[in-house]
Amino acid sequence: MKTILFALCLLSLSTLMKAQDTHFGIKAGLNITSLDVPDGADFNSKTGFHIGGLAHVHLSPHFAVQPELLYSTQGGKDGNVKWKLGYLNIPVLAQLMTGTGFRFETGPQLGFAVSSKYQEGDVEYNYHDVTETVDVSWVFGLSYLFPEGIGFDARYNHGLTDIYEPESYKVKNRVFQIGVFYQFMNTTPHARRK
Numbered sequence: 001m002k003t004i005l006f007a008l009c010l011l012s013l014s015t016l017m018k019a020q021d022t023h024f025g026i027k028a029g030l031n032i033t034s035l036d037v038p039d040g041a042d043f044n045s046k047t048g049f050h051i052g053g054l055a056h057v058h059l060s061p062h063f064a065v066q067p068e069l070l071y072s073t074q075g076g077k078d079g080n081v082k083w084k085l086g087y088l089n090i091p092v093l094a095q096l097m098t099g100t101g102f103r104f105e106t107g108p109q110l111g112f113a114v115s116s117k118y119q120e121g122d123v124e125y126n127y128h129d130v131t132e133t134v135d136v137s138w139v140f141g142l143s144y145l146f147p148e149g150i151g152f153d154a155r156y157n158h159g160l161t162d163i164y165e166p167e168s169y170k171v172k173n174r175v176f177q178i179g180v181f182y183q184f185m186n187t188t189p190h191a192r193r194k
Contacts (some may be wrong), residue, residue, distance in 0.1 A: 021058040027051070027068070029153075029179025035076035035083060036159070036172045043076025043083055053105075056183060064095045066105065074173055083127065084113035085163075085173075091139050091152075101142045101151075109157060111135035111173075129165075135173060136161045149183045 028051040034042035052070035059065060068091050075085040091109035098104075116131035117124050137160060143153035159173030 020159075022166060023058075023147075023183050025054045025056065025181050025183040027054055027179050027181035028069075031072060032176040033074040033076060034092055034174045035163075037169050037176050040169045041078055043078050045086075046075060046077045046082065047064075048073030048075070050177060050179065053088075054093075054181065054183075057185075062097050062099065064097060064103075066093045066095055067091070068093075070073040072111070072175070074175055080121050082119040084115070084117045084119065085113060085131070087111040087135065088114055089137075091137075091157075093139060093141070094175055095143075101145050101147075103145065105139070105141045105143060105153075109137040109139050111137065113163070131163055132161065132163045134161070135159060135163050137173060137175070141177075143181075145183060151183060152180045152183065153177075153179050 029049065031048035031050055032045050034045045035046055037043065050070045050072040052068060054066055054068040057065045057067070068089075070089045070091070072087045072089050073084070074087055075083045077083070079184065089109055089111045091107060093105040093107035095103045095105045111134065113128070113131050113133055113135065116127040118127040119125075137157045139155055140156050141153055141155035143151055145151040155175075155177040157175040157177065159175075161172070162170045163173060164171040
């Protein structure tokens with residue numbers, strides 16, 4: 001069922017991008033991640049990165065939808081213990097554009113766990129079997145686009161689903177991101193500020 005829904009989402013986004021004024025781009029940046037464990041010891045912040053591509057789809061002069069495909073390293077640490085996670089994330093953000101280069105953005109993010117490793121000291125364990133495959137988050141962010149097509153963004157991704165399969169603890173992702181992106185197809189002054 002999840003595969004069917006994912007395929008339908010991709011088909012809808014593909015149709016939308018073909019029908020609208022769409023600018024593609026690339027992006028990368030720094031992650032500061034942690035894991036929230038309400039009934040246990042939290043995994044404190046660790047640094048990581050994200051990298052991928054975007055499609056900025058205009059629906060009106062001041063409103064756009066921006067789907068992205070990102071590889072993101074996440075997780076957290078507690079003393080000499082680290083939980084290192086790798087995700088393929090697909091945020092779909094609604095963006096309000098001010099006309100000055102600033103954009104306010106929010107929307108859901110679907111994440112697929114591609115790696116999960118638990119490290120204690122020098123010993124590392126494969127944790128993929130106890131990590132949920134799918135993670136759902138909600139994204140809040142702000143970005144700024146320069147006329148040359150270069151931009152910067154800052155985001156907070158609030159994990160909504162439990163990523164730990166055993167029922168003993170509820171574990172949720174918390175991710176702060178600072179990134180830089182380049183938006184292609186900025187060929188006119190009007191398009192550059194979108």
